Amino acid sequence: MNVFKQNVFSSLMTKIIFTCLMLSLVPLMLMSLYQLSKFADSTTASIRSVELNAAQEAAQNMGDFIHKEASVLEEAIRLRPELGSFNKEAFLPTLKLLKDTNKEVELYFFANEDGRAFDQDGVEIDISDRPFFKELKRTKKTVVSELLKSRVTNEDSIVIAAPKLNQQGEFKGAMLALINQGFLQDKMAGVRIADTGFGYLISSSGQFITHNIHKLISQNIGQAANPQTLELYKKTVLDQKSGWIEFVDTEGVERIAAFHQVPDMNWRVVVTAPKSEVYGKIIETIQATWYYLLLAAICIIVASFFVVRKIVKPLVYLTSIMDDVARGNLRRSFDMKVRKGEIGRLALSVNSMIMKLREMIGQIQAASGEVQVSSNQMEQSVLQSIGVSSNMNRIIQDVSSGTTIQAESAKETSLAMAEMASGIIRIADSSASVSGLAYMASEELTKGSHTINEAIHQMQVISNQVDQSAALIRRLEGFAQEVETVLAIITGISTQTQLLSLNAAIEAARIGEQGSGFAVVAGEIKKLSEQSKQSSIQIADIMYQVLEITGETAESMGQGVREAGKGVYLMESTGASMNVILGSVKDVLSQIQEVSAVSEEISAGTEQVSASMEEVAHTAVMSRSNSETMRDSVREQLTMLEEVGRSSKSLRSLAADLQRMIDYFRL
Structure with missing residues (x-):
């Protein structure tokens, strides 16, 4: 007779297994959830710190580069007093020397106070209408332009301009360094996070100076972002010096980004990556934890089944014998081998009663x-x-x-x-x-x-x-x-x-x-x-x-x-x-x-x-x-x-x- 088909066995065994499962799995689950919560919090804080550090480091490097190039221009103006007049023959050797000693700058220019300028090759252009030149004349301080189309190379570039002032502090001209956007793009290419994360430069007006998506370069963020992301950028990236945000890009991908202001400039270095990649380890850890919990539950159920089966089997056998006695069958007796104890004494009592x-x-x-x-x-x-x-x-x-x-x-x-x-x-x-x-x-x-x-x-x-x-x-x-x-x-x-x-x-x-x-x-x-x-x-x-x-x-x-x-x-x-x-x-x-x-x-x-x-x-x-x-x-x-x-x-x-x-x- 298959005693394990009896209703009493099913009910008792299920209750004991469920009790064992609750007593062992619930504390394990609570502890795992607590550890997962702590792990997620610490990992999130670590990821944010890494992103912010990457943004800060990239911003510092970019600031050092711009400051170095501006210092070269200012030092050239200080060491060459003859730059006070618009003398092309006198300036060309200095401009060529600067270009030969600094491969990071594409062109060097000198401009007079009216905006007439020439490069180291003697090519003349008019920059009087450029916003950066107007700002230079107004502030009489070194300025860095936003991304613009060069009238000489016809490529996207930025201009670093240092003013030439006379003894009375009057504006008499300027030294300019033209830096190709591709060079800035290469410098930002080293900024990486996660698998597909990258860094880019954005000006205070929202213009993308560098970006991994080339069609966005020189565009304004208002042209490339949805209204919600644009509003978020205005309140955080374009307004604050440093921070961390989450947003959804135009392709519907959830992303996280850390930003930091370039020193002494209104540019921001933004380091961004898909949220799924950044938190991939956390998600994998959570999934692995749930798998381990499921495996533990299965092991507990299997172990409980065999333990409870060994305990309950004699009781179920006794129950089946008593059911037969109730139906008038006195031919059966308890013949299972059990250890001495309460169940053994119960079996002896049942056999004696049947006799x-x-x-x-x-x-x-x-x-x-x-x-x-x-x-x-x-x-x-x-x-x-x-x-x-x-x-x-x-x-x-x-x-x-x-x-x-x-x-x-x-x-x-x-x-x-x-x-x-x-x-x-x-x-x-x-x-x-x-x-x-x-x-x-x-x-x-x-x-x-x-x-x-x-x-x-x-x-x-x-x-x-x-x-x-x-x-x-x-x-x-x-x-x-x-x-x-x-x-x-x-x-x-x-x-x-x-x-x-x-x-x-x-x-x-x-x-x-x-x-x-x-x-x-x-x-x-x-x-x-x-x-x-x-x-x-x-x-x-x-x-x-x-x-x-x-x-x-x-x-x-x-x-x-x-x-x-x-x-x-x-x-x-x-x-x-x-x-x-x-x-x-x-x-x-x-x-x-x-x-x-x-x-x-x-x-x-x-x-x-x-x-x-x-x-x-x-x-x-x-x-x-x-x-x-x-x-x-x-x-x-x-x-x-x-x-x-x-x-x-x-x-x-x-x-x-x-x-x-x-x-x-x-x-």
């Missing part, structure tokens, strides 16, 4: 069998005595009743004989009347027989008409099926016509304008074939309905034929019965006439019988008195035997009940 029950049930079963046998024997004896007494009582009662009846019958017979004589006379009179009525009934039955024969003939005519109608309906059904076959042929023809019209339309299209008329004819043929096909389908549907109605009508006519046949059979049976009745009435008429003659002879014999019955009545009165005395004695004896019989029946019933209860148990 005691076996002994007790066996003794009760033997005693009940003996009682039942004795009660059966006593009941048989009582039944035999009751039978004998009953027979005697019945005989005496019959004798007494017979004598009583005989006396009364004798008197009544005497009176009856007198009445019989007068009755016989009346019978003779009634026989004559009945004879007349029987003759009239014979005449009516003859008429009824003729009427039934006519009805049988009419029913046969109706049956023949119904047969003819059924044959016509079957022929109609055959015609409908032939119509259905013709419709199928018409449907096929319409389908072929439609295919021919399609081929004709294809040929007309291939021919071109010359086949346009043919295409119209093909279209009309196609429409006509479709209409024919639809009409044939409708006719087919109607014919299908006609077939159904015809079938139902044929079935109804068949039923009518059968009913008409039954009617003919019934009418023929009725006619035969009427003929039999007619013969019986004629026989009764002849017998009544014979009864009338016999009744006259009986009237004479009744007078002699009346005299003999008076002597029989006197003898019957004497016999009745003696039989009544004997009957009373037998009744008393029968009453006592019945009491004994009831007692033996009760004893037998109790013995049978006890035996049924004992039979419930199987030893």
Whole structure:
């Protein structure tokens, strides 16, 4: 027996396993969640710190580079007083020397106070309209331009401009260094974070000076960001010196970014990366933790299953044995090997109880069998005595009743004989009347027989008409099926016509304008074939309905034929019965006439019988008195035997009940 299918085992085992799971897994889960929370917080803080440090370092490097180039320009102005006049021949050697010693700058310029400028190659340009030159004249301090299109190289570049002032502090010109945007892009290319993270430069006005997406270079952030991101940049990156933000880019990717202001400038270095990459380790750690928790839960469930199974199995086995005992099966006992303890003592107690029950049930079963046998024997004896007494009582009662009846019958017979004589006379009179009525009934039955024969003939005519109608309906059904076959042929023809019209339309299209008329004819043929096909389908549907109605009508006519046949059979049976009745009435008429003659002879014999019955009545009165005395004695004896019989029946019933209860148990 597979005890693990028992409901008790399932319930108890599930509860214990669930308890073990809760006691072991819940603390582990809470501790893991706490550690995950601390890990996520510390990792997030570390990631933010790394990003901010990267932004700060990149901003510092960019600031040092700009400051170095500005210092070179300022030092050149300080060391070369002759730069106060716009003398190209005097300036060109200095500009060439600067270019030869500094490969990071693409071009060096000198500009006078009016904005006329020339580079180290002597190429002159006008920069008076440039915003950075206007700002330089206004502030008389070194300025760095935003990204602009160079009028010499026609490439995106920035300009570092240092003013030349006279002793009175008046603006007399400027030294300029043109730095290509590609050089700045290369310097920012070393800023990396995560797998695809990068850094870029953005001015205070929101212009991208460098960016990994080249189409954004020189564009304003308002042209490249959605309204929410633009508003966030205005409040943080473009307004604050340093910080950390999260945003969604134009491609819908969630990103994080750290920014830091370039020293002494309004530029910001922004270091950004997808949020999924930055927090990938955290997500992987969380997923791994959940996997470990799931594995731990599975291990706990498996271990709990085997431990609980070992504990619960003997209890379930004991439960199954007690269930069998409750159902009357005392043949089983606890035969599992268990260690000493509470379960072992319980098993010994159960086995001892089953042994005691076996002994007790066996003794009760033997005693009940003996009682039942004795009660059966006593009941048989009582039944035999009751039978004998009953027979005697019945005989005496019959004798007494017979004598009583005989006396009364004798008197009544005497009176009856007198009445019989007068009755016989009346019978003779009634026989004559009945004879007349029987003759009239014979005449009516003859008429009824003729009427039934006519009805049988009419029913046969109706049956023949119904047969003819059924044959016509079957022929109609055959015609409908032939119509259905013709419709199928018409449907096929319409389908072929439609295919021919399609081929004709294809040929007309291939021919071109010359086949346009043919295409119209093909279209009309196609429409006509479709209409024919639809009409044939409708006719087919109607014919299908006609077939159904015809079938139902044929079935109804068949039923009518059968009913008409039954009617003919019934009418023929009725006619035969009427003929039999007619013969019986004629026989009764002849017998009544014979009864009338016999009744006259009986009237004479009744007078002699009346005299003999008076002597029989006197003898019957004497016999009745003696039989009544004997009957009373037998009744008393029968009453006592019945009491004994009831007692033996009760004893037998109790013995049978006890035996049924004992039979419930199987030893």
